[in-house]
Amino acid sequence: MYAAFDNFPALLIWLPLVGALLSFFMRSETAAKNVAVLFSLLALGVVGSSLLYVDSKYQALNQVSYVWLPGLESSFAFILDGLTRTLCLLTAVSFPLIFLFIPVGKYKQPHVFYGLMMLTQCGLMGVFMATDALVFYLFWELALIPVYFLSSIWGGEKRIRATFKFFIYTFVGSLFMLIGIIYIYLKTSGSFNLINFYNAALTHQEEGWLFALFFLAFAIKMPLFPFHTWQPDAYEQSPTPVTMVLSGIMVKMGLFGLMRWLIAMLPHGAKAHQTMVVVLAVIGMIYASLIAMRQDNIKRLIAYSSIAHIGLMALGIFTFQQVAVTGVVIQMFTHGVNVVALWMVADLIERQTGTLSMSALGGIAKKAPNLAIFMLVFAFANIALPLTNAFVGEFMIFSGVYAMSPWWAAAAGISIILSAVYTLNMVKNVFYGEAAAAVQGFMDIRPLQSFVFVVLTVLIFFVGVYPGPFLSMIAETVSLIVNKLTGI
Amino acid sequence: MNSILVSVLWGILLMYAGFLTKNKRSISVLAVVGAVAVLSANALEYMGLSFFDIDTKGMLFYNPYSYIFLVVIHASLLLYFLLSGTEVEETAATPSDHYALIFFVASGISIIAGFKSLLMLFLGIEIISIPLYVLAGSDKSNLKSNEAALKYFLMGAFSTGLMLMGIAFLYGDSGTFYLEGINMGATEMSPLKAIGGVLILASMAFKVSAAPFHFWTPDVYDGSPTVFTSFMATIVKSAAFFAFIKLFEGAFGKIQGQWQVLLAVITALTLIVGNITAVFQQSVKRMLSYSSIAQAGFMVMGIFAMNLMAKQGLVLYFAAYSVASIAIFAVLAKLKDHSVDAFNGFAKAHPLVAAVVLICLLSLAGVPLTAGFFAKYYMLVAVLKNGTMYWLPVLAIVCAAVSVYYYFRVIQAMYFKETEAGSVAEIQFSSSFKVIMVVCALLIIGLGIHPDWLMDLL
Numbered sequence: 001m002y003a004a005f006d007n008f009p010a011l012l013i014w015l016p017l018v019g020a021l022l023s024f025f026m027r028s029e030t031a032a033k034n035v036a037v038l039f040s041l042l043a044l045g046v047v048g049s050s051l052l053y054v055d056s057k058y059q060a061l062n063q064v065s066y067v068w069l070p071g072l073e074s075s076f077a078f079i080l081d082g083l084t085r086t087l088c089l090l091t092a093v094s095f096p097l098i099f100l101f102i103p104v105g106k107y108k109q110p111h112v113f114y115g116l117m118m119l120t121q122c123g124l125m126g127v128f129m130a131t132d133a134l135v136f137y138l139f140w141e142l143a144l145i146p147v148y149f150l151s152s153i154w155g156g157e158k159r160i161r162a163t164f165k166f167f168i169y170t171f172v173g174s175l176f177m178l179i180g181i182i183y184i185y186l187k188t189s190g191s192f193n194l195i196n197f198y199n200a201a202l203t204h205q206e207e208g209w210l211f212a213l214f215f216l217a218f219a220i221k222m223p224l225f226p227f228h229t230w231q232p233d234a235y236e237q238s239p240t241p242v243t244m245v246l247s248g249i250m251v252k253m254g255l256f257g258l259m260r261w262l263i264a265m266l267p268h269g270a271k272a273h274q275t276m277v278v279v280l281a282v283i284g285m286i287y288a289s290l291i292a293m294r295q296d297n298i299k300r301l302i303a304y305s306s307i308a309h310i311g312l313m314a315l316g317i318f319t320f321q322q323v324a325v326t327g328v329v330i331q332m333f334t335h336g337v338n339v340v341a342l343w344m345v346a347d348l349i350e351r352q353t354g355t356l357s358m359s360a361l362g363g364i365a366k367k368a369p370n371l372a373i374f375m376l377v378f379a380f381a382n383i384a385l386p387l388t389n390a391f392v393g394e395f396m397i398f399s400g401v402y403a404m405s406p407w408w409a410a411a412a413g414i415s416i417i418l419s420a421v422y423t424l425n426m427v428k429n430v431f432y433g434e435a436a437a438a439v440q441g442f443m444d445i446r447p448l449q450s451f452v453f454v455v456l457t458v459l460i461f462f463v464g465v466y467p468g469p470f471l472s473m474i475a476e477t478v479s480l481i482v483n484k485l486t487g488i
Numbered sequence: 489m490n491s492i493l494v495s496v497l498w499g500i501l502l503m504y505a506g507f508l509t510k511n512k513r514s515i516s517v518l519a520v521v522g523a524v525a526v527l528s529a530n531a532l533e534y535m536g537l538s539f540f541d542i543d544t545k546g547m548l549f550y551n552p553y554s555y556i557f558l559v560v561i562h563a564s565l566l567l568y569f570l571l572s573g574t575e576v577e578e579t580a581a582t583p584s585d586h587y588a589l590i591f592f593v594a595s596g597i598s599i600i601a602g603f604k605s606l607l608m609l610f611l612g613i614e615i616i617s618i619p620l621y622v623l624a625g626s627d628k629s630n631l632k633s634n635e636a637a638l639k640y641f642l643m644g645a646f647s648t649g650l651m652l653m654g655i656a657f658l659y660g661d662s663g664t665f666y667l668e669g670i671n672m673g674a675t676e677m678s679p680l681k682a683i684g685g686v687l688i689l690a691s692m693a694f695k696v697s698a699a700p701f702h703f704w705t706p707d708v709y710d711g712s713p714t715v716f717t718s719f720m721a722t723i724v725k726s727a728a729f730f731a732f733i734k735l736f737e738g739a740f741g742k743i744q745g746q747w748q749v750l751l752a753v754i755t756a757l758t759l760i761v762g763n764i765t766a767v768f769q770q771s772v773k774r775m776l777s778y779s780s781i782a783q784a785g786f787m788v789m790g791i792f793a794m795n796l797m798a799k800q801g802l803v804l805y806f807a808a809y810s811v812a813s814i815a816i817f818a819v820l821a822k823l824k825d826h827s828v829d830a831f832n833g834f835a836k837a838h839p840l841v842a843a844v845v846l847i848c849l850l851s852l853a854g855v856p857l858t859a860g861f862f863a864k865y866y867m868l869v870a871v872l873k874n875g876t877m878y879w880l881p882v883l884a885i886v887c888a889a890v891s892v893y894y895y896f897r898v899i900q901a902m903y904f905k906e907t908e909a910g911s912v913a914e915i916q917f918s919s920s921f922k923v924i925m926v927v928c929a930l931l932i933i934g935l936g937i938h939p940d941w942l943m944d945l946l
Contacts, residue, residue: 182869186872
């Protein structure tokens with residue numbers, strides 16, 4: 001636990017943690033916000049510079065292990081590899097942007113707000129980088145608790161009920177995962193290390209029901225149909241910055257868990273349950289898209305659209321194809337960027353008009369042309385138009401799904417078409433047509449907000465046009481995962 | 489054995505202290521000094537300094553495990569005195585008597601910690617129980633308190649009868665009171681031993697309030713003055729559990745396979761009854777009574793598994809559960825209204841105390857980074873390691889999830905709800921109270937981050 005700071009993972013855990021503790025003790029809002037922005041930018045700097053040290057000869061910089069509980073053979077072991085680097089980058093990019101976007105004076109007790117946000121970031125980093133099952137579980141919960149408080153204190157009217165449902169769902173899921181972790185731990189040589197978990201002596205039958213325990217936790221977190229019922233309410237009732245974290249980053253915990261802690265760990269179980277997951281994912285995609293079409297509230301529309309996208313990613317993972325899984329990793333990053341961008345636009349609209357109901361909105365483009373342009377970019381990214389970032393991921397996922405079965409690809413394709421329908425419909429209703437009463441006096445975006453949007457736009461086009469560096473970074477880690485499943 | 493002597497002497501001292509001074513404050517101080525004295529006497533013996541040496545014919549024998557258990561108990565007692573001293577003074581007309589009774593209970597616990605013979609077990613259990621009947625009824629003007637005392641006494645006497653009967657059967661079977669003697673011999677259970685074992689099991693289940701012998705618990709805990717509920721639900725319950733595991737390991741360890749089913753049923757019932765009923769409680773005090781049954785369910789799992797993991801984990805469980813409950817009860821005792829709504833707006837009025845209560849509740853719910861997580865964790869590992877009845881940990885997990893519901897209701901009231909009138913703000917917490925509360929929180933988090941600090945001693 002006595003960390004040396006000469007490696008990236010330790011810094012990525014400590015920086016947000018220290019930032020959180022400092023924020024708690026700040027008395028003024030600007031001080032708290034500055035601390036949060038500073039430390040999240042530092043974390044971004046760390047992830048950014050780690051991109052220069054990807055090569056295996058820098059392994060010492062990207063890996064760390066401190067003995068925690070010698071009696072249980074558990075240690076604070078973290079690693080930065082292609083997969084986790086992508087997710088840490090997403091986390092590190094999103095948080096400063098979200099902080100910059102929060103208007104001054106919006107939340108009472110701002111020091112607690114920013115402190116809890118930073119604590120969430122610490123939890124997320126830990127989840128992504130942990131290579132020790134107990135530590136993974138620890139951070140899994142650590143990411144959940146502050147979010148629960150954030151949503152319950154600063155959320156909407158029905159927040160207590162909605163966030164409690166969310167908490168109970170995920171807590172139950174993670175408890176089942178805990179049983180699975182302990183069971184596998186007892187089957188190893190007595191260590192929580194990921195490698196030992198991969199090599200645990202498990203029969204196929206054991207793998208089958210262990211799969212169910214882990215899958216429940218991850219499916220609730222993602223959320224995958226039919227475990228998604230907590231999600232629209234929680235997204236709607238949470239304060240928007242928290243919704244961004246929830247939908248942009250937190251759901252990736254579930255997808256990430258599927259890759260590192262499920263299919264690679266229990267390959268036989270994954271193979272045995274492949275069809276079930278594929279069916280759930282496809283049903284979820286179509287079902288969520290259909291519901292999204294019927295939504296009038298923009299927040300709920302984005303929430304359901306998010307379920308559909310997550311379903312596609314789960315489908316991609318369960319093709320067990322190199323190309324599709326690589327696509328999923330890219331897509332995890334791009335979906336995070338896109339959905340955070342969409343929430344920001346939605347939040348701007350709500351701040352100025354006080355409503356998110358599409359029937360009460362219209363014609364914003366006339367009042368705020370710049371915002372409309374950004375919104376168009378984000379909307380195109382959401383429906384994965386070529387040259388935007390989501391196209392890369394979705395294309396790769398679909399080629400994998402098609403290789404598995406053209407029929408599933410066709411079924412999943414329906415959801416993509418529907419996604420174009422509801423996203424463009426939303427843009428048309430809200431931004432074009434006659435200016436509604438609610439949008440009279442709508443102000444265009446201010447410089448700081450423009451800066452945030454420009455960063456997001458650059459990210460969208462950069463990944464869309466030149467995904468090469470990302471792909472090569474991810475490929476190695478993904479092939480390690482996929483190779484465990486080939487030949488079974 | 490030091491602690492037996494010191495607790496008895498201090499109990500007698502406190503009894504007479506009531507004659508010497510009418511100042512309640514100084515009596516409380518004397519009690520705190522006593523708790524420190526007992527704690528250090530035990531610690532000294534652990535380090536090898538015994539005050540006296542009596543040949544108990546092997547009826548009492550202490551090993552490091554017993555000593556560490558006693559350290560946990562005495563430390564909890566100290567925290568309890570520090571947090572609830574003012575309430576003891578207020579509740580009782582003559583606090584010296586009540587402090588004396590508590591010290592007599594402590595001496596009983598010290599006997600329990602080292603018994604090797606059923607005689608000592610019986611003696612210890614009785615020394616613990618009889619003062620508790622008095623404490624339960626100490627609020628003489630309150631009908632509920634009287635009812636609690638009477639109920640506790642009648643049920644307790646009955647369970648003592650069962651235990652005596654069981655001991656008699658076991659003696660009839662093996663011809664000895666020594667645990668080793670009972671455990672020796674064939675791995676087959678004779679009818680006498682079976683009957684004796686079941687009777688003792690029932691009476692122990694009564695003492696730890698495991699279902700289906702739990703019916704006295706809510707009424708007694710709810711009816712007794714809150715300060716004494718705190719004492720009964722934490723320190724005394726931990727002691728009863730220690731006796732339980734020591735007895736079953738010592739006397740029935742060899743035939744574990746034959747009584748395990750029985751304990752699995754008791755565990756399952758306790759978990760279900762405790763957790764489900766707690767959900768419906770409107771009073772926090774009554775909710776905590778049921779939660780103490782629910783927590784007992786987890787602890788019975790340790791007795792079910794009865795391996796090294798379970799034995800170590802139980803002591804951690806005692807520490808985690810006792811510290812958290814004592815702190816919550818201490819706050820509850822200051823609130824005159826015990827309903828969940830009484831906690832509305834608590835966080836705004838008293839941020840520090842609310843934060844500590846929050847940590848305690850999270851610990852009771854078993855959220856990671858608190859001691860309660862590792863306590864539950866060790867119980868689960870112990871049962872899974874046992875290699876049979878995998879449904880039991882799954883059930884326990886489901887019940888733990890249910891428990892989140894009622895613990896979080898208090899959190900929601902404290903943090904997310906506004907208070908109507910200034911009722912919460914009127915309560916005063918002294919700065920010393922706050923300091924001790926923070927100590928409790930640090931203990932919980934410390935054990936949650938690094939349980940090895942305690943586990944390595946065991």
